Amino acid sequence: MQLDLLSNMAVFARVVQARSFTEAAKRLGSTKSAVSKQITRLEVELGTLLLNRTTRRLSLTDAGVAFYDYCARIVADAEEAQRAVGELRGYPKGRLRVAAPPAFARLHLMPALVGFMQRYPELEVELSLTDRSPDLADDGLDLAVRIIEEPGENMIARPLAPIHWVVCATPAYVAAHGEPRSVAELAAHNCLSYAMTALDERWHFSGGDGEISVRVHGDVRVNNNEALREVVLHDHGIALLPTYIVWNELQSGRLCRLLAGHTPRGAFGRHIHFVYLPGRFIALKVRAFIDYYLEYCGSPAYWDRPPGAG
Secondary structure, three states, rough: OOOOHHHHHHHHOOOOEEEEEEEHHHHHHHHHHHHHHHHHHHHHHHOOOEEEEEOOOOOOOHHHHHHHHHHHHHHHHHHHHHHHHHHHHHHHHOOEEEEHHHHHHHHHHHHHHHHHHHHHHOOEEEEOOOOOOOOOOOOOOEEEEEEEOOOOOOOOOEEEEEEEEEHHHEEHHHHOOOOOOOOHHHHHHHEEEEEEOOOOEEEEEEEEEEEEEEOOOOOOEEEOHHHHHHHHHHOOEEEEEEEEHHHHHHOOOOOOEEEEEEEEOOOOOEEEEEEEOOOOOHHHHHHHOOOOOHHHHHHOOOOHHHOOOO
């Protein structure tokens, strides 16, 4: 088999995965025109059209669908071989593409990156901030941070930390409106909500009295926990937030924990995981990042340790 054909097959697989010539060229470190020419040469050599091209989108022809499966398999095998060699060489290098929720990334990934890059100077990190669940293969990602209970099909998940939730408010709000002494008393307070939850919202708790819930109401709903924290910090109400968002404010006293005798259940997810695609080898750069970050966070994670704990 000619080397040009193998190269063009790999480019074709990248174009299909990226869904555009421009994005594929970016991932390949090439140009849009060069990528387009390689696909054209491949179609000429095969004697059939692989892609339908319009100004808006690319779509696969029937021949393209059949041919892509073979191309994707060849690319995957080549990447596995590259990872295997990397394991033997024993030092991570290249580009690591990671996706993470914006709030978690800003608060907890970005502060760790400097130390990671100093430890592995031959690595580059490309961080994509998104609240959606990325498709690692289609998005060209090596690794993602996901707040999920179970990994999706064909995904490997490595637990990072459990998510703990806290009902919190500022001392000024409590002084002005009183501290709820029971779950039921939350119904009389301005309870601020995560916008993706139901309008008729209930907060759920477990404790010495078993499972209990209360219908809450508030005048602010927002689909970002950092933004919700800022509203609470302006003495405007009570919020149910994950500790990884408010650990600093709890430790400094800017926020106080309410209903400490009850364990709240949050609006989404109970675990934070690293997820990556399965294979015979885990890429050395992926393993290096996971191991470094687990060491950085510790167990329990630093945002869940009591004040003064190491």
